[in-house]
Amino acid sequence: MNAEFIQTLYLTFKLAISTTLVLIIIGLPVAWILAYSKFKLKPVIEALLSMPLVLPPTVFGYYILMAYSPHYWFGELLNCIFNVRLAFTFEGILIASVIFGLPFMIQPLQSGLRSLPENLREASHTLGKSELVTFIKVLIPNIKPSLITAIALTFAHSIGEFGIVLMVGGNMQGITRVASVAIYDEVQSMNFDTANHYAFILFFISFVLLTIIYGINKKQDLWKIL
């Protein structure tokens, strides 16, 4: 195995792990708000957060690339104030991957919270505990299967993400070249052996992760969680 191969795999896992960590931090409070609050714009927010499930990654990738461009206000703002350019950087594909992974983290968490009996929350309130303490000490520990499902799905999905990474990050060795992009690239260059190695590793990891999820959710229907 050569250094490039290792570097690409390292970058793939770095992206997937970072995406998952960022999404746990963002996903938990968002799922909590969506599960328990009622506001007029909620369906709009829910629809927006679920868009990555139905839109082709290239559409999302295109919008994100445009947003990063210094010709538009967001990219200009980043460029002028922070002197940051996100297109074709690791940070750029991380942000894109986080946005694209939102529904895979939020939906299992939200449905996990909704399936908890309402009286657990109420009981905690009658014991004088705030919403935050209730969330951390009562709700989260009781949605462990949903939490594990959300983490594994997000991780597996970001390992395999192709379109959005290619659109936003391109195919730069050591910077944005991840395994899924490398497979495509190697096949184009007729290097089937290397492509096969990448493909097998992605296949194997995704298979193991999904087996773990099904194992944990033996009693639940995974498709209901999704």
Place this chain on the structure above:
Amino acid sequence: MENTLIHIDIKKTLLSSKGVMTLEVNKDIPAESFTALFGPSGAGKTTLVRIIAGLIKPDSGVIRFGDEVWFDSNRKINFSTQNRHIGLMFQDYALFPNMTVEQNIQFALDDKDSSYTKSLLDILQLSEFAKYKPQHLSGGQKQRVALARAIARKPRLLLLDEPLSALDSGMRIILQDEISKVHRMFESTTIMVSHDLNEVFRLADNVVCLEGGKITKEGKPQNVFTDTGISGNLQITGQIASIEIQDLINIVTVITGNNNIVKIIAFKDDISQLSSGDRVLILTNTFNPIIKKI
């Protein structure tokens, strides 16, 4: 009332199985009393308890606890559940599945005083189950944990929502004694939802009958459930199992609270208002019963 602790005067429109119903309650509850809310299901008992706990907001009215105003629709005051400092024992326990018995109780306490937790476990005979998770407990044990957790903070007001409805009659009587003990020990003011006459007679010193969202009767259980003209020396409550109509007499079979079967001879006039499943009070003052310890 001189020693009024809680003043409730609220209105709430509810959607029940029988259509739209207005819960309209105006009631003062004295300090350290044990009040039972009695009535058929769908009468609004649980809703009233949840309104007092702050889990449901009434449409209008006032709830005062001592000098504190918990709810006042005109002044837009609505204390959160957390700020009311109450204890509520839920009908289906609502124990936290991720915590052990001990942790469920400690969760209620601000400082994790382990000697206090231990004494609570002792009082409710839960010590040997301290490290068990709720899913490994029997119904009666879960009820005890729920009671221990509800009283752990020494709440100013203890609310019990059909606390013993899921238990068999033997366990019920044991736990009725536990509740009574806890009520006296903590000198708490207690409001209990119940549709079990035995429970009301054994525990409550004050009963409020709710029907269709309105108070129909209130007072001491003996007065509320007994015709005023009769002074019963012996009173048994139970449920009619069957009514046998014969030529001259009719036999009513009643199953009492502790599952004894009592057969009573009744006249035509008596049974005209009775039917199977009715809850009844059997009383007599014409014989001298003998009492024995069992």
